[in-house]
Amino acid sequence: MADPWQRAYDFAVEVARKAGEEVRKAGESEIKIMTKSSTVDLVTKTDERVEKIIIGSLKEEFGPDAHCFIGEESVAKGEACILTDKPTWIIDPVDGTTNFVHGFPFVAVSIAFAVNKELEFGVVYSCLEDKMYKARKGKGAFCNDEKIEVSDVTAINKSIIISEHGTDRSPEKVxxxxxxxxxxxxxxxxxxxxxxxxxxxxxxVATGAVEAFFEIGIHCWDIAAGAVIVKEAGGVLLDVDGGPFDLMSRRMVSANNEVIAKRIIKEIEIFPAVRDDAP
Ligand code: IPD
Structure with a gap:
């Protein structure tokens, strides 16, 4: 049977590249900064404009009502963040907005696609480095068309681990x-x-440069595309308590293998985060 989502996958790569070019260009002019949930949760006109470009292009290509959308900036403006069985695009137009604002050179466009609540493919365009990461369920993960794989390290004391601080600066969480x-x-x-x-x-994690990345407080649009890429590169995704990964839970451990993931999980001090799909 023909692959039903190949066209969507190929188009997502094109759209991510176009969006990344917009982000790159916008970074060269003056950036107007606004805030969302707190004074350190930044958003710019570029985030909003690029999300509109992405969603507009997808609607033009596939029809205005063919698919659902969960976009970081649309949700910030009050749209629902519910993943149903319908084909759904999950979009972060500028992942790393703080980096973008400061000229810190890691900024990504993240586009994922889910059907029946399962992630079908993910595209992450690290636009300042010009690296196009992509993965389609069951078909491997790639960076600029070269196959990528997680590292084979199982000794935690030979690993590099990534984590982030997020935007909630309450002293208990920090x-x-x-x-x-x-x-x-x-x-x-x-x-x-x-x-x-x-x-x-x-x-x-997917390229093997580090062994794991974990965070509590991320959102589904930050990690949906990356989740497919890590898995297709041979890695694993777990909840921070060792249970199954849940895209809407705002908690995640992604790692090269279960040995590393579970060793990190032993050390994680869990704190509450309101689910993305909370009513
Ligand atoms: C943020 C980045 C950051 C992570 C935050 C996210 P944004 O996304 O992914 O690495 O620590 O939790 O919110 O706001 O730049 O799209």
Whole structure:
């Protein structure tokens, strides 16, 4: 049977490239910064404009009502964030908005597609590095058309781990984040890193540059595309309590293998995060 979503996958790559070019160009002119949930949760006109470009292009290609959309900036403006069985695009137009604002050189366009609540493919365009990561369920993961694979390290003390601080700066949460990081650092691991974009962090797991990335507080649009890429590169996705990965839960461990994932999970101090699909 013909692959029903190949056209959508190929088109997603084209749209991600076009969106990334817009982001790159916008970074060269003055950036108007606004805030969302807190003074450190940044958004720019570029985030909003690029999301409109992506959704507009997809509607033009596939018809205005053929698919559903979950987009970071549309949700911020009050649209629902519910994943149904219908074909759904999950979009972060500028993942790493803080990086974008500061000129820190990791910014990604993240586009994923789910059907029957299962992720079919993911595209992450790290637009300042010009790296196009993509993966289609069952067909492997690629960076600029070269196949990528996770690392084969199983010894935690030979690993590099990524985590981020997110945008919730309440002292209790920050304490838990730092306490977790301290414990992991002192295992000891080779290093702790963070690129400032969840999508890129997941691609770094997929290429084998690092062994794992975990975070509590991310959103489905930050990680949906990266989730397919990590899995297709041979990696694993788990909840921070070791249970199954849940895209809407705002918590995730992505790793090269279960040994590394479970070793990290032992150290994670969990704190609550309101689900993306909470009523
Ligand atoms: C953020 C980035 C960051 C992560 C935050 C996300 P945004 O996404 O992915 O790495 O730590 O949790 O919200 O807001 O730049 O699209």
């Amino acid at each position: 304490n838990k984040i730092f306490s977790t990081m301290q414990k992991i650092l002192c295992i000891p691991v080779h290093g702790l890193r963070g690129s400032g974009t969840a999508a890129t962090n997941m691609c770094l």
